[in-house]
Amino acid sequence: MDEDCNGAIDHEELKKCLRKLDVSFTDEEINDLFKACDINEDMGVKFNEFIVLLCLVYLLKDNATALETKSRMGMPNLEATFETLVDAFVFLDKNKDGYVSKNEMVQAINESGERSSGRIAMKRFEEMDWDKNGSVNFKEFLFAFTRWVGIGDLEDEEEEV
Template sequence: MGGILGKPESSKHAWIPETKLEAKMVEAMQRRATEGTAMKSFNSIILKFPKIDEGLRKCKDIFEQFDEDSNGAIDQEELKKCFLKLEIKFTEEEINDLFQACDINEDMGMKFNEFIVLLCLVYLLKDDPTALHAKSRMGMPKLEATFETLVDAFVFLDKNKDGYVSRNEMAQAINESGERSSGRIVMKRFEEMDWDKNGMVNFKEFLFAFTNWVGIDDEEEGEEKV
């Protein structure tokens, strides 16, 4: 494959985005990578886990607000209203693509962790370089700061700035931090991210893994209503 270097471990099809949405995600991430990252080490990402966790849980109010029938899931119609209220100007096709991409168990309803991933993808995709008012794209500055930290973490891991994180890049991030003892744990985390086992992780896969790591899912399963 021309133009992509230094990743011999992956098969040829790994480079080609499977959907239009994935292609847009990769392009937006490549654009964002040109700005650089504030992350200095893999450890600095881990240290931000509690703050990210706290930030993501603030999405709960937004989620409940748009889950009009209070069934614990947002359907496509509710999502369209959500976008309208948040003044997110996406086409119907783009909204449907996002919904399908984030509705992992394909039950036509967006659970809380799926909704978080979807909002973070919206944040990334709305990062239009031509927009001067880019810093508050969704009218939720605190939440956007959390999303920016997640984007920053991905940019740090994506050493060759191709919009994906490979196994080699993950290993490189660990080696740089000198935390070789935690290498096995981190590679296990890579396996958790790489659902389709193609040796490459896109931003969506990274986000779903992250919501699992900080325990967003667990809350949904059990003690949701105390």
């Protein structure tokens, strides 16, 4: 989907990508998706941001025509992955308000049977709370998850070396 091979998908490439997947979004919806997934606001969606974008597209387009699109996106493996991500977030979001608080994180870790739950919960929470506002939304959770499983761009990997 990165037609100019610059390591990021720009706005026009995203439009073409969604057309190839036969996903119908208005220009406003595409703009919103682009802004939501361009977390570092560099006007380009990197690989890990693209994974988050695909998950959001998958979740937003859950209707009859989306079934065909989902099969083009590499389902059922991708579908199972996205469903697992949603299930994990729902497990953490104890009060079902769409955000995970520090208390909910501790509660979820405690339920998992982990012994050093407080320290682990706070470390994971800090990794997820990108905007440092004390709560984690689904998008922040997805971005953190991509780092946990090693999905990142080369810049991130080079900086860590």
